[in-house]
Amino acid sequence: MQEKNLFKPKKFAVIGAGPVGCIVAAFLARGGYEVTLCDVQTDLLEPALDPGIILTGAENFQAGVTRVTTRIDQLAEDPPDVVIVTVKATALPIITSALEGFITEGRYVVSWQNGIDTELVLAERLGKKQVMRAVVNYGCSLEGPARVRMVFHHRPHHLQELDPLSRDAARGVCEALTASGLDTHHTDQIRNMVWTKTVNNSSMNPVCAVTGKTMFEVINDPIVFGLVDELLKEGVKVARANELLLGPDFYLECLAYIKNAGPHKPSMLQDIEANRQTEIDYINGKIIEYGERAGVPTPYNTTLRSLVKALET
Secondary structure (H helix, E strand, O other): OOOOOOOOOOEEEEEOOOHHHHHHHHHHHHOOOEEEEEOOOHHHHHHHHHHHEEEEEOOOEEEOOOEEEOOHHHHHHOOOOEEEEOOOHHHHHHHHHHHOOOOOOOOEEEEOOOOOOHHHHHHHHHOHHHEEEEEOOEEEEEEEOOEEEEEEEOOOEEEEEOOHHHHHHHHHHHHHHHHOOOOEEEOOOHHHHHHHHHHHHHHHHHHHHHHOOOHHHHHOOHHHHHHHHHHHHHHHHHHHHOOOOOOOOHHHHHHHHHHOOOOOOOHHHHHHHOOOOOOHHHOHHHHHHHHHHHOOOOHHHHHHHHHHHHHOO
């Protein structure tokens, strides 16, 4: 008989009112959970209360959050059971510092982000027992404050605790997300899944960011796509040298997945166009770092990271 899960979160906080954060906040709000949306930009928050977050595209519905705030430390006044972090990985040190005051026993933080080792940045200050990592499978763009277009939604998503003592809590979070329609499965392979997704992202995202082309345009330019292919092969070599399990057919499956991409601007290109800092250090930068550990050269990743960093303001 399957053991009944004892952790039943009721209150969530979502840090980041960008497209990724708005989506998880909207699903949880629609599921009847108490949701606080947090972001430093006031103009992104107010519409999330009224008329509510509006999703279009792969998902179509509208849901209002319970409350909003521009300050993470204000969450301590009525602490949530679970905090879901959806902001760019570059903001993690500041966010972790703000969370330290109230993320204690029985409360948890989920890294709902792109990139490698984001959960470790959180765990360094909060402790592994309080931190979980998710791999999210949807593409989206912000069309306006609290207005998000979901380009695709490939269920399920996956989540795992960092400390085995928090396995029951992780399953409880998965149950809440799934009950809200954001189907999320518990896994014991999250690190391999993170690498699988990141190696995929590392091949296409920086090329789009540097060229200004959509994924569809890159795919249909044989010269530019050759660069994507080399980045992909390099990432596979680094992952396997570090004993990460991508699967025997990962390279071919990844190529097939990439070639089905539509006229979508990946988040890294969106960041460059909006004059924002990118997550290049947590994507290609991490592949470079792990390549150095295993003695695997990474000339393509090194070049693309340098070019993207040059474009950042």
